[in-house]
Structure formats: C-alpha cells, structure tokens
Amino acid sequence: MTDKSPAAGKxxxxxxxxxxxIDFALIELFFFAYRDFTSDPDQILAxxxxxRAHHRVLHFVNRRPGLTVAELLDVLKITKQSLARVLxxxxxxxxxxxxxxxxxxxxRELYPTAKGRALALALAxxxxxxxxxxxxxxxxxxxxxxxxxxxAMVNPELRAQIDVGSAKMSGKSHGEH
Amino acid sequence: MTDKSPAAGKxxxxxxxxxxxIDFALIELFFFAYRDFTSDPDQILAxxxxxRAHHRVLHFVNRRPGLTVAELLDVLKITKQSLARVLxxxxxxxxxxxxxxxxxxxxRELYPTAKGRALALALAxxxxxxxxxxxxxxxxxxxxxxxxxxxAMVNPELRAQIDVGSAKMSGKSHGEH
DNA sequence: AAATTACGTCAATAGTACTGACATAATCTC
DNA sequence: GAGATTATGTCAGTACTATTGACGTAATTT
Numbered sequence: 001m002t003d004k005s006p007a008a009g010k011x012x013x014x015x016x017x018x019x020x021x022i023d024f025a026l027i028e029l030f031f032f033a034y035r036d037f038t039s040d041p042d043q044i045l046a047x048x049x050x051x052r053a054h055h056r057v058l059h060f061v062n063r064r065p066g067l068t069v070a071e072l073l074d075v076l077k078i079t080k081q082s083l084a085r086v087l088x089x090x091x092x093x094x095x096x097x098x099x100x101x102x103x104x105x106x107x108r109e110l111y112p113t114a115k116g117r118a119l120a121l122a123l124a125x126x127x128x129x130x131x132x133x134x135x136x137x138x139x140x141x142x143x144x145x146x147x148x149x150x151x152a153m154v155n156p157e158l159r160a161q162i163d164v165g166s167a168k169m170s171g172k173s174h175g176e177h
Numbered sequence: 178m179t180d181k182s183p184a185a186g187k188x189x190x191x192x193x194x195x196x197x198x199i200d201f202a203l204i205e206l207f208f209f210a211y212r213d214f215t216s217d218p219d220q221i222l223a224x225x226x227x228x229r230a231h232h233r234v235l236h237f238v239n240r241r242p243g244l245t246v247a248e249l250l251d252v253l254k255i256t257k258q259s260l261a262r263v264l265x266x267x268x269x270x271x272x273x274x275x276x277x278x279x280x281x282x283x284x285r286e287l288y289p290t291a292k293g294r295a296l297a298l299a300l301a302x303x304x305x306x307x308x309x310x311x312x313x314x315x316x317x318x319x320x321x322x323x324x325x326x327x328x329a330m331v332n333p334e335l336r337a338q339i340d341v342g343s344a345k346m347s348g349k350s351h352g353e354h
Numbered sequence: 355a356a357a358t359t360a361c362g363t364c365a366a367t368a369g370t371a372c373t374g375a376c377a378t379a380a381t382c383t384c
Numbered sequence: 385g386a387g388a389t390t391a392t393g394t395c396a397g398t399a400c401t402a403t404t405g406a407c408g409t410a411a412t413t414t
Contacts, residue, residue: 009290011274016239016289016297022305024240026324030308031233032339033330034211035254051369056208062193063201069392077212082371084393097188106380106391112193113186120193128199131207134329138322145319146326147203152311153210162209228400246361259402261362283360283411 040126048093048119053078053086055123061096061110062120068107075161095119217303225270225296230255230263232300238273238287239297245284252338272296 018024041055048054060075061067067075073083087110090096095116101107112120135143151159195201218232225231237252238244244252250260264287267273272293278284289297312320328336 009271009274009292011242011276011288012239012291012294013242013288015242016294020298020302021309022298022301023308024301024305026308026320026327027301027304028236028240028339029324029327029331030211030214032335033327034207036332036335037207037330039332053370059205062189063205065188065190065192070390078370079372080392081373081394086370088393094186097186099188101391104381104391106378108392111188111190114189115186117189117193121197121199124199124201124204125197127204128201130330131200131203132198134326137329138325142319142322143203145315145322147206148315149311149323150203150206150210152314153214153307154206155213155216158209158213162205230401247359255401256403257361258363258404263401265362278360281360281412285361 037127037130040130041123044123044126050089051086053082054090057083057086057090058095058112058116058120058123061090062112062117065111066109068101068109070107072110090116214304214307217307218300221300221303227266228263230259231267234260234263234267235272235289235293235297235300238267239289239294242288243286245278245286247284249287267293 016022016024038052042052045051045055056076057072060072064071069080069083069087072087073080076083087096091098093115094113097111097113098108099111101109135146138146151162154162193199193201215229219229222228222232233253234249237249241248246257246260246264249264250257253260264273268275270292271290274288274290275285276288278286312323315323328339331339
C-alpha cells in the first residue's frame with residue numbers, strides 16, 4: 001500500500017507555482033483567514049451546543065429583524081430542511097421569536113430576543129476585533145479597499161442582499177420582494 | 178407554535194448596528210465572499226464525487242509536493258481520521274501517490290500525479306479568476322494590501338505555515354519540524 | 355529491549371447539508 | 385366561491401466532513 005500501485009501515475013516533484021497566472025498565494029490566504037475568522041465564534045458556540053449554522057441565523061436575524069423564513073433561506077442559500085433544526089433550536093432556547101406577519105399571516109417574522117441579541121454581539125465581538133487588528137496591521141487603515149475587494153468577490157447577482165452601509169436595512173429586508 | 182410561547186423573551190425590532198464598534202459590514206462580506214469563492218470549485222468537484230476536503234488536500238499536495246501525512250494534518254488542522262477517507266480516495270483515483278520517506282521509512286511523502294496536478298489547476302483557475310477580477314473591480318490593483326490584510330487575519334502562530342512568496346516552499350515544508 | 359513516532363484503521367457520533375414528499379393555512383386568481 | 389399558489393413546517397432518507405477513542409504495525413530513537 002505504500003509505493004505506487006500498478007497503474008499509478010508518476011509523482012510530480014515540483015511545486016505548483018504561479019504558472020498560468022494563478023494566484024495561489026491569495027487562494028491559500030483566503031482559506032487560512034476564513035478558517036481562523038470562524039474559529040473565534042466556534043469556541044463560544046460550543047458552550048451552547050450550537051454550531052456555525054446557528055451563528056449565521058442569529059447574525060441575520062439580528063441584522064434584519066423581521067426577516068421572514070423565506071428571506072432568510074434566500075440570504076443563507078440553504079434549504080428549508082437545513083434551516084429547520086437550527087431555527088427550532090434557537091427558538092426553543094429563547095434566542096429568536098417568531099411573530100405572525102402583519103400583512104400576510106402565513107409569514108413568520110423572525111426577531112431576536114434580548115438573549116439572542118446578546119449572543120449575536122458576543123459572537124461578533126472577537127471577529128470584529130480580529131478585523132480591526134488586521135486592518136491596522138496591514139498598514140493603512142484602508143478599510144474601504146478591503147470592503148470593496150470582498151464585495152467584488154461576491155457573485156454580482158447576490159450583491160443586492162448585502163447591506164454595505166452597515167446600517168441601512170430599511171425597506172430592503174421586509175419589503176415586498 | 179406561532180406566537181410567543183409562555184416564557185419567551187420580547188422581540189427586539191431594531192437592527193443591530195455598529196454599536197460597540199462592531200464591524201458587521203465586513204463580517205458579513207467575509208461570509209458572502211468566502212461562500213462564493215468556494216462555490217466555483219465545488220461545482221467541478223461534484224463531477225468527481227469529491228468535496229471540499231479533497232480540494233484542500235489536493236491543493237496542498239500540489240503546493241508542497243513531498244508533504245508527509247503529519248505535515249498535511251498540521252496544515253489543515255484536522256484529525257487523521259478525517260483525512261483518511263479523503264486521502265484514500267485521492268490515491269485510489271490516481272490523483273495522489275505516496276512514496277516512502279527516504280530518511281524515515283515510516284513517513285509517506287505525498288505527491289500529485291499529472292492527473293492530480295491537472296485537477297488542482299482546474300479547481301484553482303476559477304478562484305484565481307475571481308480574485309483577479311475582484312482586485313481590478315475594487316479600484317487600485319492593490320494586491321499587496323489585500324494580501325497583507327488576509328495574512329493579518331490569520332492567527333499569528335500559524336502564519337509560519339503560509340508561503341506568502343507564492344513559490345518559496347523549500348526547506349520550510351519538509352524540513353525538520 | 356523499551357519507548358516513541360508515523361501511519362493506518364475500526365467503531366461510534368455529531369453537525370450541516372441535500373432531495374423528495376406531504377400537510378396546513380392563508381392568499382391570490384379567475 | 386373554487387382552485388391554484390404561496391409560506392411554512394415536517395418526515396424520511398442520504399451524504400460529506402468532522403470529531404474522539406482505541407488499537408495495530410512498522411520504523412526509529414533512547
């Protein structure tokens with residue numbers, strides 16, 4: 001099982017480089033950066049028996065209170081079944097509450113409770129700290145450039161979902177879609 | 178099941194903002210950006226019956242040919258058992274070969290085959306394209322700043338694993354750890 | 355000779371995701 | 385009002401990635 005099996009190809013001993021103009025350095029950095037970025041909240045979540053999926057739901061429910069289930073599914077790009085368990089747990093533990101939609105009574109508007117708001121903040125705090133430190137360490141306080149870069153990394157069709165202004169979630173979230 | 182259950186907290190109707198100086202905009206952008214960044218290779222991988230784990234292994238085996246299993250585990254920060262299945266599949270499908278370590282015959286040096294190299298390139302191509310486009314779209318071709326920012330996002334202890342120079346993987350990888 | 359190391363493997367479990375199907379209530383359309 | 389559609393919830397089954405713990409084997413080190 002060690003050496004090559006009969007039909008195995010020959011080993012390539014040279015490292016892949018920036019041949020074909022492929023930016024391996026940034027690809028790798030993005031991987032490492034995201035891994036560590038998510039590791040901070042992961043540790044806190046473990047204390048609650050929650051995972052990353054809970055974090056994401058909690059985040060968006062706090063960012064856009066009154067979100068409907070359908071809107072949340074659209075933002076997260078997951079299926080109803082994937083959301084179900086996670087959302088149920090957040091409701092059962094009193095982090096999120098559902099209210100019947102005022103216009104359409106079939107809809108369930110999702111709101112954080114004080115408990116849910118507190119947890120969302122606790123999860124975001126180390127992430128924000130890491131971002132701030134990284135912005136400072138990377139020389140200029142060029143927040144704008146980093147923001148524009150990350151935004152440009154997102155699929156164009158999906159940029160609409162993003163609230164870049166960091167606090168303009170009127171109309172767009174529980175508006176008529 | 179709709180409205181509030183007995184002990185449920187009251188809904189908070191205001192969106193979480195940049196209170197406490199938390200950078201929600203960048204937190205969200207990082208999430209969206211990484212999601213779309215990984216979606217490109219995910220589609221290709223599906224054709225092979227592979228997942229993201231296969232991609233990561235393939236990537237690092239191509240970036241540092243001759244990596245041992247232990248080194249790979251250290252870079253990926255996963256357990257031996259998680260790696261086992263994925264690595265076995267890559268070997269069985271002739272994307273990766275194992276050679277007995279020359280100095281230490283217990284070690285298994287991992288090398289890509291031509292097939293494995295080709296797949297690694299195919300997976301990296303759309304990611305690199307997305308990065309290049311994002312750099313261009315974000316105004317200046319400030320690759321350096323983005324690179325420094327991402328690097329600063331990584332835990333300091335782990336920055337050693339990263340080859341920022343994009344092609345200086347001598348000594349560092351299969352050296353004495 | 356004994357301890358340690360590198361690797362492989364088995365068993366059991368968890369978290370997140372998927373597809374497909376079906377049920378209910380509310381709204382919209384004709 | 386009847387029928388279609390929509391929003392949500394739920395059930396069953398599956399897949400992928402990850403975990404911990406235990407054990408075995410071969411090679412190296414002490």
